[in-house]
Amino acid sequence: MRQYAIYQRQTRNTRLTKLSSFFFLVRKPNSCLNNQTIANLKLIFLSITDSYYQTILAKKKKMEEVAVVENKKVILKKYVDGIPTETDLVVKLGETIELKAPKGSSCFLVKNLYLSCDPYMRGRMRDFHGSYLPPFVPGQRIEGFGLARVIDSDDANYKSGDIISGITGWEEYSLLRSSNELQLRKIQLDDGIPLSYHLGLFGMAGFTAYAGFYEICSPKKGESVLVSAASGAVGQLVGQLAKLHGCYVVGSAGSEQKVDLLKDKLGFDEAFNYKEQTDLDAALKRYFPEGINIYFDNVGGSMLDAALLNMKVRGRIALCGMVSLQSLSSSSQGINNLYNAIPKRVRLEGFLQSDYLHIFPQFLEHVKGYYKEGKIVYIEDMCEGLELAPAALVGLFSGKNIGKQVVCVAKE
Numbered sequence: 001m002r003q004y005a006i007y008q009r010q011t012r013n014t015r016l017t018k019l020s021s022f023f024f025l026v027r028k029p030n031s032c033l034n035n036q037t038i039a040n041l042k043l044i045f046l047s048i049t050d051s052y053y054q055t056i057l058a059k060k061k062k063m064e065e066v067a068v069v070e071n072k073k074v075i076l077k078k079y080v081d082g083i084p085t086e087t088d089l090v091v092k093l094g095e096t097i098e099l100k101a102p103k104g105s106s107c108f109l110v111k112n113l114y115l116s117c118d119p120y121m122r123g124r125m126r127d128f129h130g131s132y133l134p135p136f137v138p139g140q141r142i143e144g145f146g147l148a149r150v151i152d153s154d155d156a157n158y159k160s161g162d163i164i165s166g167i168t169g170w171e172e173y174s175l176l177r178s179s180n181e182l183q184l185r186k187i188q189l190d191d192g193i194p195l196s197y198h199l200g201l202f203g204m205a206g207f208t209a210y211a212g213f214y215e216i217c218s219p220k221k222g223e224s225v226l227v228s229a230a231s232g233a234v235g236q237l238v239g240q241l242a243k244l245h246g247c248y249v250v251g252s253a254g255s256e257q258k259v260d261l262l263k264d265k266l267g268f269d270e271a272f273n274y275k276e277q278t279d280l281d282a283a284l285k286r287y288f289p290e291g292i293n294i295y296f297d298n299v300g301g302s303m304l305d306a307a308l309l310n311m312k313v314r315g316r317i318a319l320c321g322m323v324s325l326q327s328l329s330s331s332s333q334g335i336n337n338l339y340n341a342i343p344k345r346v347r348l349e350g351f352l353q354s355d356y357l358h359i360f361p362q363f364l365e366h367v368k369g370y371y372k373e374g375k376i377v378y379i380e381d382m383c384e385g386l387e388l389a390p391a392a393l394v395g396l397f398s399g400k401n402i403g404k405q406v407v408c409v410a411k412e
Helices: 002-026 035-065 119-125 204-216 235-244 256-264 280-287 301-308 353-372 386-398
Strands: 068-070 073-076 089-092 096-098 107-116 143-153 163-169 173-177 224-227 248-253 270-273 292-297 311-319 347-350 380-384 404-408
Touching (some): 089 386, 119 386, 256 270, 292 301
Parallel strands (some): 224 292, 311 347, 380 404
Antiparallel strands (some): 073 089
16 A cells, blocks of 8 residues: 555656646746636646546556466367267367455355376266256366365455365366365365375365265175276275274275285285286176175276175275266166075165265265274376376376376475
């Protein structure tokens, strides 16, 4: 305000100097203007200069108060048929955003720090409107779970500096309005926990594992558990929770590196590379000679079909994701062994983590406790820069990631 006042005085002094010069000219002895004309001109000149300088001062004040920055975004170019590629997405430059939440909007502006790459996003890249989430709009930026810092707020529930998690835009800055659909929550920082873990282990992925395993699978000590996509964001925690519950756990993954990770770091009893198995039914019979009590299914397809042949009576199958089928055409394979669920009285249940948000505090208490006690570990696959976000996301569908795939947009 002090600089603004000085600027105001300086501009007024400049204006007065110019006026003095003007009056000197028109009041010269040989001037043909009478006193009334000079008085009228004086009023006109004052009006013009006042209006002009007020406009300049208003613009300067606005520029001082509201910074404007470029806002890079990830755009879906078109709906995707088949396996997504990097060219289906583009990082768009050139658009700007004011770093201030509009007054009266009840919105708050955030700077995105981390973005979560999740398999469910594949479903939003196709023109299908019958799912629990609408498809992305071609030509517009996509969205997903993220971690962000509040920059400015017109919402009394959020203040500058707050760290929040929830659905945000795949862009550098996002203007958000609180709603249940966004699953927004404030993050309490903990020196012993990496901030990005609130996207994975303590975020949507970890909660999916927790809710699916305990609420859908209803595990009992000593039961046998199969986990597909076991080294991924969800699978790695399911396996560790099952071990802590006293279960026998086998995981499937798509490379020898991932298999070694499951056994050596994540504590699975056994693991195998499904790509090297010519007969998945035979492979499951080797690892589960007495049958499977619980199958936590992240892939669908041939693995689900083989599991149906090996379930125990009253076994449970949690249908968490079917990433192997999402990118196939309408003529793709179906499930051939579903009949086996009838004589075995197997319960298959699909679920969404959002159905169980009432137990989220319980999840945080339990899993944070396990983590701080060193009973569970978590693996991230981090890439840096919004420019790498398209490659990171589509890499999920070819198994390039090892662990939870995260994009770092900005440092904390």
